[in-house]
Amino acid sequence: xxxxxxxxxxxxxxxxxxxxxxxxxxxxxxxxxxxxxxxxxxxxxxxxxxxxxxxxxxxxxxxxxxxxxxxxxxxxxxxxxxxxxxxxxxxxxxxxxxxxxxxxxxxxxxxxxx
Amino acid sequence: xxxxxxxxxxxxxxxxxxxxxxxxxxxxxxxxxxxxxxxxxxxxxxxxxxxxxxxxxxxxxxxxxxxxxxxxxxxxxxxxxxxxxxxxxxxxxxxxxxxxxxxxxxxxxxxxxx
DNA sequence: TCGACATTTCGAGAACTGTCGAATTGATTA
DNA sequence: TAATCAATTCGACAGTTCTCGAAATGTCGA
Numbered sequence: 001x002x003x004x005x006x007x008x009x010x011x012x013x014x015x016x017x018x019x020x021x022x023x024x025x026x027x028x029x030x031x032x033x034x035x036x037x038x039x040x041x042x043x044x045x046x047x048x049x050x051x052x053x054x055x056x057x058x059x060x061x062x063x064x065x066x067x068x069x070x071x072x073x074x075x076x077x078x079x080x081x082x083x084x085x086x087x088x089x090x091x092x093x094x095x096x097x098x099x100x101x102x103x104x105x106x107x108x109x110x111x112x113x114x
Numbered sequence: 115x116x117x118x119x120x121x122x123x124x125x126x127x128x129x130x131x132x133x134x135x136x137x138x139x140x141x142x143x144x145x146x147x148x149x150x151x152x153x154x155x156x157x158x159x160x161x162x163x164x165x166x167x168x169x170x171x172x173x174x175x176x177x178x179x180x181x182x183x184x185x186x187x188x189x190x191x192x193x194x195x196x197x198x199x200x201x202x203x204x205x206x207x208x209x210x211x212x213x214x215x216x217x218x219x220x221x222x223x224x225x226x227x228x
Numbered sequence: 229t230c231g232a233c234a235t236t237t238c239g240a241g242a243a244c245t246g247t248c249g250a251a252t253t254g255a256t257t258a
Numbered sequence: 259t260a261a262t263c264a265a266t267t268c269g270a271c272a273g274t275t276c277t278c279g280a281a282a283t284g285t286c287g288a
Contacts, residue, residue, distance in 0.1 A: 020147065027145035030217075032246075033138045043225030051265070061248050066266055068246090085255040085264045093221035100217040103144075107207035107214065111157030146276080165235070175278050180236055182276095199234045199285040 029075035035068045048088035143189035149182045162202035
């Protein structure tokens with residue numbers, strides 16, 4: 001009850017509400033510097049990022065890259081488009097926006113509680 | 115936390131731009147569920163939160179609470195007001211907003227580069 | 229000063245995570 | 259089919275972090 005005044009920062013696509021577990025998973029996924037850098041790469045690329053580009057951008061072993069990709073995918077931050085033997089990485093902006101909205105609401109006076 | 119070695123001004127008001135190291139430190143500080151819950155408590159409290167309330171809210175040992183408080187303080191997410199034998203916890207909203215802004219900009223098309 | 233309370237530090241154990249080499253699976257092409 | 263390239267899984271190691279009990283430090287009131 002009383003979910004009044006949920007006016008959060010406008011998101012362009014539907015931002016899902018985050019459960020406690022989900023928000024922790026998201027933050028953990030973002031908290032690794034290489035993973036964040038990878039996500040930045042994906043976000044700033046105009047076309048979906050291929051694994052080869054990701055690998056050369058981060059200078060890590062294939063095993064490690066695969067691990068990080070899975071972490072980001074599991075957290076829901078990216079989507080992996082599998083076409084043939086290549087995988088392409090897409091950002092999922094809504095999840096990022098949901099988290100940003102949560103942090104922003106916390107920063108408001110009284111944590112923007114209802 | 116490992117070496118950061120990036121002496122940057124810790125502003126308390128205007129949202130500072132986040133270096134790579136700082137943003138990682140912030141995300142790590144937020145990525146622990148108990149720490150996030152503590153931060154939420156602080157944010158949603160109308161008056162600065164005392165350690166006793168924090169401790170009873172989280173149901174953890176004093177040692178662990180002290181550890182988490184230090185992490186949040188080091189990350190710049192809270193300020194600790196030390197008055198006598200009591201410590202009061204204040205949110206530092208600007209840092210949270212800076213991080214939210216960063217995430218939001220990443221979510222924009224092409225990662226809002228430029 | 230002493231005793232009670234609040235908080236921190238210390239030390240250690242357990243659990244988690246990032247990393248990589250090696251082996252494996254899967255897809256494409258010759 | 260064989261060869262090759264892309265990506266994943268496996269197994270192991272190192273470093274980090276969470277957690278707490280015990281001891282120490284700091285503060286206040288009697």
